[in-house]
Each structure stands twice: as structure tokens, then as C-alpha cells.
Amino acid sequence: MSLLADDIQKIAHLARLGIDDKNMATYANDLSGMLALMVQMGELNTDGIEPMANPLDNSQRLRKDTVTEKNQRHKFQTLAPQIDAGLYLVPKVID
Amino acid sequence: MHNKTITEIAHDLRTKKISSVELTQHYLDRIKQFSTLNSYITVTEEQALVQARVADERLKSKDAALLTGIPIAQKDIFCTEGIKTSCGSKMLDNFIAPYNATVVEKFNQSGAVMLGKLNMDEFAMGSSNETSFYGVAHNPWDAHAVAGGSSGGSAAAVAAQLAVAVTGTDTGGSIRQPASFCGITGLKPTYGRVSRYGMIAYASSLDQGGTMSRNAEDAAILLQTMAGFDEKDSTSAQKMVPNYSENLNQDLKGLKIGLPKEFFSEDLDSEIAATILNAVEEYKKLGAEIKEVSMPMLKYAIPAYYVIASAECSANLSRLDGVRYGYRCENPKDLDDLYTRSRGEAFGAEVKRRILMGTYALSAGYYDAYYIKAQKTRRLISEDFKKALNEVDVLMGPVAPSTAFGIGEKTSDPIQMYLADIYTIAINLAGLPAMSVPAGFVDNKPVGLQIIGNYFKEAQLLNVAHQYQQVTNWHQKIPEGFQ
Numbered sequence: 001m002s003l004l005a006d007d008i009q010k011i012a013h014l015a016r017l018g019i020d021d022k023n024m025a026t027y028a029n030d031l032s033g034m035l036a037l038m039v040q041m042g043e044l045n046t047d048g049i050e051p052m053a054n055p056l057d058n059s060q061r062l063r064k065d066t067v068t069e070k071n072q073r074h075k076f077q078t079l080a081p082q083i084d085a086g087l088y089l090v091p092k093v094i095d
Numbered sequence: 096m097h098n099k100t101i102t103e104i105a106h107d108l109r110t111k112k113i114s115s116v117e118l119t120q121h122y123l124d125r126i127k128q129f130s131t132l133n134s135y136i137t138v139t140e141e142q143a144l145v146q147a148r149v150a151d152e153r154l155k156s157k158d159a160a161l162l163t164g165i166p167i168a169q170k171d172i173f174c175t176e177g178i179k180t181s182c183g184s185k186m187l188d189n190f191i192a193p194y195n196a197t198v199v200e201k202f203n204q205s206g207a208v209m210l211g212k213l214n215m216d217e218f219a220m221g222s223s224n225e226t227s228f229y230g231v232a233h234n235p236w237d238a239h240a241v242a243g244g245s246s247g248g249s250a251a252a253v254a255a256q257l258a259v260a261v262t263g264t265d266t267g268g269s270i271r272q273p274a275s276f277c278g279i280t281g282l283k284p285t286y287g288r289v290s291r292y293g294m295i296a297y298a299s300s301l302d303q304g305g306t307m308s309r310n311a312e313d314a315a316i317l318l319q320t321m322a323g324f325d326e327k328d329s330t331s332a333q334k335m336v337p338n339y340s341e342n343l344n345q346d347l348k349g350l351k352i353g354l355p356k357e358f359f360s361e362d363l364d365s366e367i368a369a370t371i372l373n374a375v376e377e378y379k380k381l382g383a384e385i386k387e388v389s390m391p392m393l394k395y396a397i398p399a400y401y402v403i404a405s406a407e408c409s410a411n412l413s414r415l416d417g418v419r420y421g422y423r424c425e426n427p428k429d430l431d432d433l434y435t436r437s438r439g440e441a442f443g444a445e446v447k448r449r450i451l452m453g454t455y456a457l458s459a460g461y462y463d464a465y466y467i468k469a470q471k472t473r474r475l476i477s478e479d480f481k482k483a484l485n486e487v488d489v490l491m492g493p494v495a496p497s498t499a500f501g502i503g504e505k506t507s508d509p510i511q512m513y514l515a516d517i518y519t520i521a522i523n524l525a526g527l528p529a530m531s532v533p534a535g536f537v538d539n540k541p542v543g544l545q546i547i548g549n550y551f552k553e554a555q556l557l558n559v560a561h562q563y564q565q566v567t568n569w570h571q572k573i574p575e576g577f578q
Contacts, residue, residue, distance in 0.1 A: 011454050015409060037397060
């Protein structure tokens with residue numbers, strides 16, 4: 001299965017990832033190459049095999065539903081590109 | 096003074112042959128002298144000297160630890176409070192971590208001195224350190240060759256003796272392959288052995304932090320500091336940590352070594368194959384028994400890995416959106432433009448490739464065909480290892496199909512770069528511990544022997560490596576100009 005520049009555009013939109021038009025064809029070619037590798041798994045019969053999400057087959061540990069972190073809003077917001085009155089600023093979403 | 100093991104330096108510090116401040120200054124001077132290697136992204140000179148002064152005080156007391164006053168460095172993937180943590184990316188070039196990774200915290204508690212943050216492939220995606228926003232780390236054995244990746248800066252720094260020992264992380268070979276390329280000892284522990292808290296995530300079911308050092312004896316000391324349960328990491332293993340250094344002197348009589356025949360196919364460079372088999376001969380002399388094993392699922396490791404790693408990376412990196420921290424584009428016209436352009440301008444080509452691949456593999460209509468299929472394949476690969484490790488104690492083989500390749504040699508063909516990960520990535524899929532140990536040279540460039548152990552058997556793995564290093568001196572070789 002091979003991908004075209006149009007497909008890359010759709011995937012890039014899903015990932016909110018800016019790709020220059022002039023590079024679309026290169027990514028299409030690279031991803032097609034990756035997919036060509038991946039189809040090799042099609043040779044394998046995996047009927048009835050349980051998918052493995054964790055190499056130790058562990059599930060994520062649960063903890064008590066209590067507050068463990070202290071509020072460090074000011075400290076964290078010093079890293080933000082744009083803030084105002086304790087809020088993160090982004091371009092206007094609703095007119 | 097830079098040519099000593101941790102134990103030797105710790106002795107010198109205690110007998111006042113040298114102070115931590117003097118030692119730290121010596122390493123800082125070397126880092127400056129060999130800055131063209133580009134192994135460090137950030138050198139934390141001031142903080143290091145403060146830590147060294149504190150260490151010198153602590154060394155006078157009884158509570159000094161073995162690592163107190165020893166200059167180390169961290170891969171720039173570990174968050175360090177108040178210090179830039181870039182993960183090799185333009186996206187985080189302005190990111191001053193607000194907290195310490197558990198690994199960093201543990202080294203701080205031990206009194207180790209941090210010299211700085213080490214170069215790496217962007218978000219650990221790469222096998223040559225060439226995807227770093229800060230440029231490639233050069234191989235001390237050959238300045239025109241790559242140091243390997245993703246922990247390329249880490250490996251180069253240890254080989255050139257610009258730190259006593261360092262940390263790395265390994266998602267698909269990122270500790271072992273650069274260790275092999277630079278002629279040092281690298282250990283990727285069992286998944287969950289070392290906390291991932293504060294270690295910037297690439298592929299969370301594969302990522303594992305580990306050690307990069309001159310020998311197995313030092314690796315044992317580092318792992319002792321790094322390993323252990325951490326409630327801040329929900330995948331951290333609740334297992335006791337044995338005393339790794341105490342376990343280093345077991346003889347190898349009767350040790351069963353498996354050689355997977357798939358590791359020695361015609362794709363392997365014949366001189367590398369001969370080097371590995373020479374190392375195996377040494378083990379025979381030490382009393383080990385050799386057995387051929389077969390792991391037929393190994394050939395599916397590359398496709399399974401690149402689906403799973405890409406899928407997990409596309410999810411993990413979605414947090415980098417230009418809103419709360421990291422890079423933001425100029426004058427976004429709306430929220431969508433802010434996300435799309437910030438990410439488009441700040442991520443490099445390899446990261447973009449993997450985000451695209453992962454997004455595709457997780458999208459409606461393809462999820463079962465790629466992601467679930469890869470997870471099923473992962474189980475089959477993992478069962479191959481379990482079966483083999485029921486028959487033998489450890490597995491041995493090459494780390495990489497070649498020695499360090501030339502800078503720029505493989506950048507135009509990402510698929511060729513992926514295929515070279517063939518001997519390392521299956522171990523991450525299975526979650527097993529493995530090491531790269533210097534085993535010789537081909538064309539004046541180092542070759543690493545890979546030793547794969549059973550789950551949580553790092554003590555045995557370290558002993559197997561240490562015994563080899565007692566009868567060989569490959570790990571003591573130093574590249575010319577760096578003595």
C-alpha cells in the first residue's frame with residue numbers, strides 16, 4: 001500500500017502538524033516505504049493472540065484518589081508563551 | 096585522573112588525593128577542550144562546582160555515598176529543575192524543567208556532581224544523533240563517524256572521558272547501539288526497573304532509562320542508584336533491588352549461553368560476526384556452555400516496533416502544542432494555526448515522520464490492521480525470547496550490523512536507518528534487560544557484544560559482562576587524542 005501527497009495532508013491535519021507543500025511527496029514516499037515494511041506482519045497468523053500493550057503484561061497501578069501535588073500554577077506558567085491573570089492565552093476561538 | 100573507575104575515584108576522594116572541586120574542574124576543562132565532539136547540549140559549570148563543594152563537605156562526614164563527588168552527566172531527556180531540558184528539540188529549546196526526574200533526584204541524593212546535559216536525537220528518535228536540533232555528536236574514534244543514537248552524546252562523552260559515567264535511555268537500542276559504536280559499556284535494564292518519571296516520553300511501553308559507563312563494575316554502581324520502585328511512575332516495577340556490586344564475582348562455570356541463529360544471518364558484516372564469535376570463545380574458556388537457539392519471530396520485530404513506537408510517539412507528543420510551554424509560532428491566526436504551525440516549525444523531519452506514521456496507524460480503519468496487529472506480533476516475539484531463556488541463561492549476539500557509519504551516510508534513506516536496528520529493538524518489545532560490552536575493533540572502530548538476560552536479572556547480566564572484562568581489555572581502550 002502506498003500513500004500519496006493528499007493522504008499525507010489528511011494525516012498531517014489529524015496530527016495538527018504543519019508540513020510544507022514542497023515536502024509532501026517526500027513524506028508520502030517515506031511513509032510508503034515504512035508501510036511496505038509493515039505489511040510483512042501480514043504473513044503471520046495472529047488469530048487468537050492477545051495484543052500485548054505492556055511487556056510485563058502489567059496493567060497500570062491505581063492509587064488512592066487523593067491530592068498528591070501542590071498547586072504550582074505560578075511556577076508552571078513562567079514557562080508559558082503567553083499568559084494573563086493566571087490564564088494561558090490562545091487566539092480567539094469564539095467570535 | 097580521568098582514567099579511573101568510580102571505585103578508584105571514590106577512594107582518591109576519601110584519601111584526599113583529590114577533591115571533588117578539583118576533579119569537577121578537570122572534567123569541565125576537558126569538556127571545553129573537546130567541545131567539537133558536540134557531546135553536551137548544556138554544560139552546568141556553576142551548579143557543578145556548587146555541588147562539588149557540597150560533596151567535599153559531605154565526604155568529610157560518615158554519610159558520603161559511593162557516588163558523592165563523582166562527576167556524571169545526564170542525557171538531555173531527563174528533567175532537571177531550573178536547567179534547560181531540550182530533549183534535542185527546537186520545541187523545548189526554551190524549556191527550563193520545573194522539577195527533577197526521579198533518576199536525577201536519586202543522583203542528587205547520592206551526592207554525584209552533574210556536569211551537564213548530553214546531546215541526543217530529537218525526542219530520542221534516531222540511531223545516529225543526526226536528528227538533534229543541536230547538531231550531530233561526533234564519534235571520538237573517528238570524527239567523521241556518528242556516535243550512534245539516540246544517546247549519542249552520552250556515548251561520546253564516556254568514550255572521550257568527558258564524564259566519569261552518564262545516563263542514557265533505550266527505546267529501541269538507544270543505549271546499546273551508541274555504546275557499541277563508541278566502545279563503552281551500556282546497560283538497558285528490564286522495563287520498569289528504572290523510574291520513567293520526568294524522563295520525557297517517546298514510546299511509553301518501550302522506554303527505559305539505563306547506564307553508560309566505562310565498564311560493568313561502574314554500571315553496577317550506577318544501576319544501584321537508579322533502580323527501584325517509584326510511585327510517581329505507574330509502570331514502575333515493585334521488585335526488590337539486589338546488591339549489584341556484590342554479585343559481580345560469580346564464576347561462569349556452567350553458564351548456558353544461547354546464540355540466536357537469526358542474529359548471525361548473511362546481513363551481518365562478516366568481521367563483526369567473527370568479533371562476536373571470538374568473544375563467545377572467551378566465554379567458553381570461562382566455563383560457559385554454548386547452544387544455538389532459534390527465534391523465528393525476530394524478523395517481524397522491525398515492522399512491529401515501528402508501528403508501536405510511532406503510535407505511542409504520536410500520542411505522547413500531542414502534548415507539545417505551543418500553549419503551556421515550549422515553542423510557539425509567531426502571530427497565529429487561530430487556534431488550529433497555532434497548533435499546526437508551532438508543531439510544524441519546531442519538530443524536525445524524523446519526528447514528523449513518526450508522528451505521521453503513528454497517527455495513520457491509530458486512525459479509524461487502520462487501527463486493527465497496524466496497531467493491534469503489531470501488538471499481537473509483539474507477543475509472539477516476546478514468547479520467542481521466553482522460550483529461548485527457558486533453555487539458556489543469557490543470549491548473545493551483535494548489537495548492530497555495522498560499526499559506526501559515516502555522518503550523513505544514511506540520512507537520505509530513513510528506512511535503511513530503521514533496518515539497522517534489527518538486533519536491538521526486539522529486546523525492547525519483550526521488555527528484557529540487555530547490555531553492550533566492548534568486544535573488539537573492525538577497521539579501527541569499536542564493536543559491541545550484546546548480552547541479553549532474563550527479566551530483572553540485571554545482577555547476572557552485569558556479572559557476565561564483568562567476568563569478560565576481567566579477561567579482556569577492550570573496555571580499557573581509549574581513542575587517540577583523548578588519553
